[in-house]
Amino acid sequence: MAMEVVLETKNLCKSFGAVMVNDKINLTLHRGEIMAVLGENGSGKTTLINMIGGIYYPDSGSIYYENKRVEIRSPKDADRLGIGVVHQHFKLVSSMDAVENIEIALSDKEYKNKADIRKRITDVAKKYGFTVNPDKKICDMSVSEKQTVEIIKAIIKGAEILILDEPTAVLTPQESSSLFNVIRSMKKDGKSIIIITHKLQEVLDISDNVYIMRKGRYIDTLKTSETDENELACKMVGKTVTLQIARTSYEKKKTVLSVHNISCLSDDKTVGLSDVSFDLKSGEILGIAGISGSGQKELCECIDGIREVTSGKIKYYAEEGNFDITNKKPEWRRKNKTGFGFVPEDRLGMGLIASSDMVDNMVLKSYKDEAGAFLHRKKAADIAKYLIKKLDIATPGIHTPVRMLSGGNVQKVLLGREIEAGRDVLIVSYPVRGLDINSSYMIYNLLDEERKRGTAIIFVGEDLDVLMALSDRIMVMADHRIAGITDARTVTKDYLGSLMTDTKGQVI
Numbered sequence: 001m002a003m004e005v006v007l008e009t010k011n012l013c014k015s016f017g018a019v020m021v022n023d024k025i026n027l028t029l030h031r032g033e034i035m036a037v038l039g040e041n042g043s044g045k046t047t048l049i050n051m052i053g054g055i056y057y058p059d060s061g062s063i064y065y066e067n068k069r070v071e072i073r074s075p076k077d078a079d080r081l082g083i084g085v086v087h088q089h090f091k092l093v094s095s096m097d098a099v100e101n102i103e104i105a106l107s108d109k110e111y112k113n114k115a116d117i118r119k120r121i122t123d124v125a126k127k128y129g130f131t132v133n134p135d136k137k138i139c140d141m142s143v144s145e146k147q148t149v150e151i152i153k154a155i156i157k158g159a160e161i162l163i164l165d166e167p168t169a170v171l172t173p174q175e176s177s178s179l180f181n182v183i184r185s186m187k188k189d190g191k192s193i194i195i196i197t198h199k200l201q202e203v204l205d206i207s208d209n210v211y212i213m214r215k216g217r218y219i220d221t222l223k224t225s226e227t228d229e230n231e232l233a234c235k236m237v238g239k240t241v242t243l244q245i246a247r248t249s250y251e252k253k254k255t256v257l258s259v260h261n262i263s264c265l266s267d268d269k270t271v272g273l274s275d276v277s278f279d280l281k282s283g284e285i286l287g288i289a290g291i292s293g294s295g296q297k298e299l300c301e302c303i304d305g306i307r308e309v310t311s312g313k314i315k316y317y318a319e320e321g322n323f324d325i326t327n328k329k330p331e332w333r334r335k336n337k338t339g340f341g342f343v344p345e346d347r348l349g350m351g352l353i354a355s356s357d358m359v360d361n362m363v364l365k366s367y368k369d370e371a372g373a374f375l376h377r378k379k380a381a382d383i384a385k386y387l388i389k390k391l392d393i394a395t396p397g398i399h400t401p402v403r404m405l406s407g408g409n410v411q412k413v414l415l416g417r418e419i420e421a422g423r424d425v426l427i428v429s430y431p432v433r434g435l436d437i438n439s440s441y442m443i444y445n446l447l448d449e450e451r452k453r454g455t456a457i458i459f460v461g462e463d464l465d466v467l468m469a470l471s472d473r474i475m476v477m478a479d480h481r482i483a484g485i486t487d488a489r490t491v492t493k494d495y496l497g498s499l500m501t502d503t504k505g506q507v508i
C-alpha cells in the first residue's frame, strides 16, 4: 500500500450537551487505502465522518488534507477538497433521473450540459464496473441503484476520498459483492475509502486496516490480514464476546396462524405473492430465506393487515377464539386485540416519532388501549427503562428525543418495543440491519427467549448461517411463491441456495 497520507484528523472532539461523543480522535488515511471503521452502536462513527464531511464542526482539534490544515465548515467545503460522503439516507430528488440529480449537484459549469453529464456517468460506470441507467427516475430505482447514483455523483464531483456509512445495510449479498468489486477498482485507481460496516465478515473481506472506536474514543488500528472476527468483536466491545445463538427446543403446542393460499399484488401491481400457504405454531421460529424482493415484504404486510390479500385466507387462533384476519385493517386488529408485533423492512414506516422520547414512542404502539392515561404512561416509562438496560441502548435517558440517538440505537428502540408488546405472533424483517455484532446476538437471543415464552415468530433474514442456527423451520421464497419449507436443523446451505433460485414452487 502506498504510504502517502491523504487525510489526517488530530485530536478531534465533539460533544452533544454533556456527552463527549468524539474524544480526541486521531485518524490517518493513506492514498489507495480501504479503511473500515468499526464500533458499537453509538460509539461515534457517524459523528466522526460527519465532521470530515462538513455536517458537524468539531469543538476542537483539526483536519489535514494532503498534509495541509483545512477548515471543513459545510459539505460543499468537503466536496471542494475531494471528500465525498455517501450517507445512509440518500440525498437524491426522487422525481428526477440520475442525470438531473447529478446536474443539480454540480457547481462546475463544465458539466452542466446534460449530454456531457450522461457521458460522464457512463464513463465512470465503465471505469469502475457500475451498472446504471442514467435516464431512470430515482423513484423507480432499487436501493442499490440509488446508492450507485450517489457514489457516481461523488466521483463526478471529484472525490478522491469516498466515505460510505453502512453502505451494505440495505443491500442483498449479491449487491454487496458488486459494490465491493467497485470499491476494489477505485482503490486500484488510487482513491481512498472509509467504510463503516457492522458486518465483520465484510470488514475482513474488503478492508486493508480496521479503525476501532469505543464510546467515543479511539481504541486501535488493526491490519485486516492479521486479525479475525473474534479479535475485532472483543476490541470493539472491550470484553470477550460470545458469538453464539441459542436455539431452545420447545414443544410446539398449537397452531396460532394459518395462511391459506394467499395471493396479493406488489406495489407496482405485478404479482406480490402467489398462492402461499403455511402454518405457524406457538414457540416456533419460522425463518424466511430468499433473494430480497421475492415476496417477503408482501407476505409480512399481508399478515399484518396493511396489504390487501387478493385471494386466500389468514386465520389467527388466539386464546380468546379463532379470528379470520384476512384484510382486517390495523384499527380493527387493535380493537379486537388481534394485532401482532411487527418490525417491517422499511424502517421509515415503523411508526416512531423522531421528535418524541422513548416513553411516548412506547405508548404509540401498545398501551393506548389500556385504561388511564397516567397508568399507561407509567407502564411505558417502565418498559423504556427496562429496554435501555436489556438492549444496552445508548441514550442520556428515557426523555431524550429519539432523533438524538444513533441509527443502531433507534433500531433497538423499535425492536424492543415490538418484542415487548408481548403479542402471540411476532414478525421481524431483517431485525439486525444496522446493529453492531454484539447487539445482533443480543437480539437473536431475545428472539429465542420469546420462543421460550411461546411466541410464534416469523423471522425474515439474509444471513443463512443465522437462519439455520436460530430457526426451527426455514421457508424459502423465490419468485413470490414458496420454493420449499425445510427443517432448519438438518438443511444445508447449498440446498437453501438452490431453493432460493428455484422458481417452480415445489413444497417439500
Ligand SMILES: Nc1ncnc2c1ncn2[C@@H]1O[C@H](COP(=O)(O)OP(=O)(O)OP(=O)(O)O)[C@@H](O)[C@H]1O
Residues within 6 Å of the ligand: 016, 021, 039, 040, 041, 042, 043, 044, 045, 046, 047, 048, 394, 395, 403, 404, 405, 406, 407, 408, 409, 434
Ligand atoms: N444531533 C445529535 N444530538 C444529540 N446527540 C447526538 C446527535 N448526534 C449523535 N448524537 C449522540 O452521539 C452518540 C454517537 O452517535 P453516532 O451516530 O456517531 O454513533 P455511531 O457509532 O454512528 O452509531 P450507529 O452504529 O448506531 O450508527 C450517540 O450516543 C448519539 O446519541
